[in-house]
Amino acid sequence: MxxxxxxxxxxxxxxxxxxxHHHHPTTSASHSHGGGMDNMMMHMTFYFGFKNVELxxxxxxxxxxxxxxxxxxxxxxxxxxxxxxxxARESLLRKSQVSIRYNSMPVPGPNGTILMETHKTVGxxxxxxxxxxxxxxxxxxxxxSYFLMLIFMTYNGYLCIAVAAGAGTGYxxxxxKKAVVVDITEHCH
Amino acid sequence: xxxxxxxxxKVVLLFDFWSVHSPAGMxxxxxxxxxxxxxxxxxxxxxxxxxxxxxxxxxxxxIQLTEETDQDSLGSDSAPVSRTHLRWFFFHFGQSLIHxxxxxxxxxxxxxxxxxxxxxxxxxxxxxxxxxxxAYPLLSTV
Numbered sequence: 001m002x003x004x005x006x007x008x009x010x011x012x013x014x015x016x017x018x019x020x021h022h023h024h025p026t027t028s029a030s031h032s033h034g035g036g037m038d039n040m041m042m043h044m045t046f047y048f049g050f051k052n053v054e055l056x057x058x059x060x061x062x063x064x065x066x067x068x069x070x071x072x073x074x075x076x077x078x079x080x081x082x083x084x085x086x087x088a089r090e091s092l093l094r095k096s097q098v099s100i101r102y103n104s105m106p107v108p109g110p111n112g113t114i115l116m117e118t119h120k121t122v123g124x125x126x127x128x129x130x131x132x133x134x135x136x137x138x139x140x141x142x143x144x145s146y147f148l149m150l151i152f153m154t155y156n157g158y159l160c161i162a163v164a165a166g167a168g169t170g171y172x173x174x175x176x177k178k179a180v181v182v183d184i185t186e187h188c189h
Numbered sequence: 190x191x192x193x194x195x196x197x198x199k200v201v202l203l204f205d206f207w208s209v210h211s212p213a214g215m216x217x218x219x220x221x222x223x224x225x226x227x228x229x230x231x232x233x234x235x236x237x238x239x240x241x242x243x244x245x246x247x248x249x250x251x252i253q254l255t256e257e258t259d260q261d262s263l264g265s266d267s268a269p270v271s272r273t274h275l276r277w278f279f280f281h282f283g284q285s286l287i288h289x290x291x292x293x294x295x296x297x298x299x300x301x302x303x304x305x306x307x308x309x310x311x312x313x314x315x316x317x318x319x320x321x322x323x324a325y326p327l328l329s330t331v
Contacts, residue, residue, distance in 0.1 A: 045205045152296045153303065160296070168289035176281060
């Protein structure tokens, strides 16, 4: 196999480089694939590269450094937006739950007395606008969280850094004033 | 491509250099992943406690929501006083760094599970259980 095309930029991971005339590239010696495993389209370890990077959708392929820079910014903003959406939903929920309903009803007590039993209800009605809005925002949040997961699953170092940095920046910017509420029931960040 | 959970001593986890090819290596890797999961749960609790304690120390009104109590005293959502603004800034910046670490570890655990190696999967699950079991009760303490 001719090694003269071996590029030093991506010696670590399998990464298709130039055009269709390029044979299946051999990587460095530390990377030993099994005999007939030729379908290594998916990266299973972290790599840095910007050629032939498929991002979520079939038409979205990154091939140049400029496109990778644009993708970095877009992913960064998406992760930032996700953090902001979480904070926004929390504050919306708190605002709509300020109304507390008290239901008082008389109940018979011992010795023939009448006691007042009071039920306190905090929450939203099913068909209220805040609840419907929360549901829509929840779906958006779930979709974006899956997109971020799939982006991280590309194992592309640039895109993963964009996710992490965007999450950190979004958390920093949007949690600034929200910080008075400590909610520990949140799962999976 | 068809993927399913397998029991195997061979796996490459996250990075090219993390290549496992022996039972001893697998045992060590499972332990590492387990500790990573424990760390993840601890960070979640630690972040919440840190936030509460910092707010208290800077005299910021707080609302504490836990699974046990349904009592919530409605404090006002006021910004920190100007005297402690810088202090709050540094604290919040530190919290954001911790948040980045939490996000990254969470994704690492997801990718580890994606290796479809059953031993690694057990490590993540047991680590999450141990981490939650040990860390979450600390939330009710002051």
